[in-house]
Amino acid sequence: MNAVLKAKQEAAATRLDGADVPSGAGWSQAAREDALSRVRNMGLPSRRDEYWKYTRPDTLTSAEAGEAAVFETGEEPVFGSFDRLKIVFVDGVFSAEKSDDLALEGIEISRLAEAGDISWASELYGTLEANGQTPVERPLAALNTALATDGVLIRVLNTPSKPVSLIYHHENTRSDAVLHHVVKVEAGASFTLLENGPAAARFNKVLEADIADKAAFHHVRAQGRDHERRAVTHMFARLGTESTFKSFTLTVNGVLTRNECIIELTGDDAFAHVAGAALGDGDFLHDDTVFVTHDAVNCESRQVFKKVLRNGATGVFQGKILVKPGAQKTDGYQKSQSLLLDGDSQFLAKPELEIYADDVACSHGSTSGAIDEDALFYLQARGIPKDIATDFMTLAFLAEAVEEIEDEALAAEINGRLEGWLTRRRG
Amino acid sequence: MLEIKGLKVKLEEEDKQILKGVDLRVEAGKVHAIMGPNGSGKSTLSYVLSGKSGYEVTDGSATLEGEDLLDMEPEERAAAGLFLAFQYPVEIPGVGNMTFLRTAVNSQRKARGEEEMSATDFLKEIRAKAKDLKIDAEMLKRPVNVGFSGGEKKRNEVLQMAMLEPKMCILDETDSGLDVDAMKLVAEGVNALRSEGRGFLVITHYQRLLDHIKPDVVHIMANGRIVKTGGPELALEVENNGYADILAEVA
Ligand SMILES: Nc1ncnc2c1ncn2[C@@H]1O[C@H](COP(=O)(O)OP(=O)(O)OP(=O)(O)O)[C@@H](O)[C@H]1O
Ligand SMILES: [Mg+2]
Numbered sequence: 001m002n003a004v005l006k007a008k009q010e011a012a013a014t015r016l017d018g019a020d021v022p023s024g025a026g027w028s029q030a031a032r033e034d035a036l037s038r039v040r041n042m043g044l045p046s047r048r049d050e051y052w053k054y055t056r057p058d059t060l061t062s063a064e065a066g067e068a069a070v071f072e073t074g075e076e077p078v079f080g081s082f083d084r085l086k087i088v089f090v091d092g093v094f095s096a097e098k099s100d101d102l103a104l105e106g107i108e109i110s111r112l113a114e115a116g117d118i119s120w121a122s123e124l125y126g127t128l129e130a131n132g133q134t135p136v137e138r139p140l141a142a143l144n145t146a147l148a149t150d151g152v153l154i155r156v157l158n159t160p161s162k163p164v165s166l167i168y169h170h171e172n173t174r175s176d177a178v179l180h181h182v183v184k185v186e187a188g189a190s191f192t193l194l195e196n197g198p199a200a201a202r203f204n205k206v207l208e209a210d211i212a213d214k215a216a217f218h219h220v221r222a223q224g225r226d227h228e229r230r231a232v233t234h235m236f237a238r239l240g241t242e243s244t245f246k247s248f249t250l251t252v253n254g255v256l257t258r259n260e261c262i263i264e265l266t267g268d269d270a271f272a273h274v275a276g277a278a279l280g281d282g283d284f285l286h287d288d289t290v291f292v293t294h295d296a297v298n299c300e301s302r303q304v305f306k307k308v309l310r311n312g313a314t315g316v317f318q319g320k321i322l323v324k325p326g327a328q329k330t331d332g333y334q335k336s337q338s339l340l341l342d343g344d345s346q347f348l349a350k351p352e353l354e355i356y357a358d359d360v361a362c363s364h365g366s367t368s369g370a371i372d373e374d375a376l377f378y379l380q381a382r383g384i385p386k387d388i389a390t391d392f393m394t395l396a397f398l399a400e401a402v403e404e405i406e407d408e409a410l411a412a413e414i415n416g417r418l419e420g421w422l423t424r425r426r427g
Numbered sequence: 428m429l430e431i432k433g434l435k436v437k438l439e440e441e442d443k444q445i446l447k448g449v450d451l452r453v454e455a456g457k458v459h460a461i462m463g464p465n466g467s468g469k470s471t472l473s474y475v476l477s478g479k480s481g482y483e484v485t486d487g488s489a490t491l492e493g494e495d496l497l498d499m500e501p502e503e504r505a506a507a508g509l510f511l512a513f514q515y516p517v518e519i520p521g522v523g524n525m526t527f528l529r530t531a532v533n534s535q536r537k538a539r540g541e542e543e544m545s546a547t548d549f550l551k552e553i554r555a556k557a558k559d560l561k562i563d564a565e566m567l568k569r570p571v572n573v574g575f576s577g578g579e580k581k582r583n584e585v586l587q588m589a590m591l592e593p594k595m596c597i598l599d600e601t602d603s604g605l606d607v608d609a610m611k612l613v614a615e616g617v618n619a620l621r622s623e624g625r626g627f628l629v630i631t632h633y634q635r636l637l638d639h640i641k642p643d644v645v646h647i648m649a650n651g652r653i654v655k656t657g658g659p660e661l662a663l664e665v666e667n668n669g670y671a672d673i674l675a676e677v678a
Pocket of ligand 2: 469470471514599
């Protein structure tokens with residue numbers, strides 16, 4: 001056994017020794033034990049891993065979470081004005097008091113910690129995560145499956161009247177939250193999931209989403225604006241025939257955020273779009289790691305990631321489209337771009353295509369650049385002050401990602417947050 | 428209105444002198460034209476006046492109604508009443524034409540301490556002015572200049588000028604790329620703005636525009652200087668004989 005793997009396994013053993021590994025967790029016990037042994041075998045990510053070349057995993061794998069100040073804004077939280085079913089977690093623990101009744105027509109919601117033997121969930125919990133471990137290992141997701149004590153299980157039988165909104169609160173400066181959510185959208189149903197709020201000092205979250213034939217899953221997430229957060233999130237999605245998956249994430253601030261999205265198109269004519277807009281100022285690293293597998297005919301996938309970086313912020317994008325043999329008529333698109341507002345910031349990108357079918361249209365492009373000086377001058381020459389002109393250009397840059405949000409009101413809500421962030425930084 | 432004295436300009440990045448002492452004075456209510464060979468510095472003059480970066484003024488001055496232009500940011504010059512219709516209008520994907528122009532109008536008003544224009548008034552006005560210039564309402568909804576034809580871009584410049592109502596208008600080859608009918612529309616647009624209190628500096632290569640916009644004064648620029656100044660007949664001379672005679676005469 002090589003020395004690197006040994007060190008990683010030792011790190012895993014140490015981490016698990018110090019952790020509360022749930023035992024006797026009923027229906028999820030088998031999945032947890034499986035995940036536990038996988039973590040022990042894989043070890044925890046290390047700086048030497050190709051997959052962690054741009055982002056240091058140490059603070060995500062260490063035994064204890066670092067300290068992170070609680071960030072209060074006094075402002076109306078994101079999605080505050082939307083009619084939705086609210087499910088609140090405080091430092092990674094479900095709060096019945098702050099949440100709505102977990103009842104909404106068309107769907108079944110239960111808390112992971114209290115769920116009885118739910119057969120649909122026991123088939124899913126840890127399953128998509130385990131599938132997503134090849135060809136690239138994602139030990140922090142397996143660790144999550146093993147350790148998570150809270151989260152929600154949502155089964156969508158019929159399209160509900162409003163979105164479900166997961167709201168995170170951070171109160172304890174040393175909290176180390178591990179949440180695992182499972183969503184199953186049954187055939188023909190449509191569902192919107194919202195997520196927002198600072199979750200904890202350190203946050204490890206997994207979302208597994210199984211989208212059945214002709215079903216649709218819309219996901220809009222706003223991470224931030226807690227400055228000292230460290231977070232690693234994984235979203236595993238499996239798509240059935242003619243299904244739709246659309247996920248958008250807004251990420252602002254945070255010292256370290258790694259968002260992985262692993263999508264598998266398993267039914268023909270399915271459609272998966274994943275997009276992100278990230279705003280980083282100062283000591284900020286934001287990493288989008290995406291892996292889309294086409295394993296069916298005539299599917300479309302689209303990745304649109306935009307990052308605005310200033311003041312020494314770092315953006316990372318690792319994105320891959322894998323087209324399996326037989327996945328003909330695949331339409332795969334991948335775009336990652338950064339706008340560097342000064343010379344101190346950097347963007348590191350690794351776009352990849354791996355194609356084993358011949359009738360395929362895939363494209364990818366990654367760019368990094370400053371504000372277009374000619375356009376800026378044109379706006380100024382018409383009387384628009386430089387800072388406002390710069391914000392115009394910045395919003396224009398981000399627009400392609402935000403436009404991936406299908407619901408116009410939600411898109412407008414996100415745009416408002418982007419504008420707010422920019423306005424607060426006007427010198 | 429606009430007064431330029433001994434203006435010398437070099438490129439910031441390299442040791443290349445482009446304007447070598449320009450003297451020019453445009454009075455309120457007058458239309459001045461500048462003609463001159465390619466590369467003589469006409470666009471550079473318009474850029475330096477409007478504040479584009481990349482140029483260094485090494486000597487001389489430029490004032491608008493007595494105010495030092497060279498000391499202001501580009502947006503301050505615009506608010507002070509200077510307008511440049513670009514030789515090459517810039518495409519700005521993602522920024523809507525309407526939002527752009529309304530922000531421009533209101534930024535200028537705000538800078539001057541005037542009341543902002545309401546959304547309804549703005550809409551009414553832009554619709555009327557776009558109609559005069561035969562600019563399709565659909566086009567206004569598009570991002571700034573994106574997908575516009577060459578001629579449409581030029582008409583859009585004139586529309587912006589009409590909305591912003593500047594005191595001093597510089598038009599850099601607004602006629603090039605226009606078909607005969609569009610040229611007339613643009614000239615009408617300009618003529619509609621001619622007034623006592625407004626000055627124009629029209630940069631052009633062709634007499635045809637000047638048939639429609641009758642200039643009071645014509646200047647010839649060559650090699651970074653105004654080498655000859657005269658009446659409208661000077662433009663006809665250029666049209667008929669080119670620059671050779673004029674350049675030989677001043678050499
Ligand atoms: N940023 C720049 N970098 C290099 N050269 C420049 C730059 N700006 C202007 N020049 C040079 O300065 C000279 C004057 O250019 P300018 O565009 O002002 O000419 P012009 O009179 O407008 O010409 P035209 O009639 O072709 O539009 C040219 O030789 C041009 O190449
Ligand atoms: Mg020119």
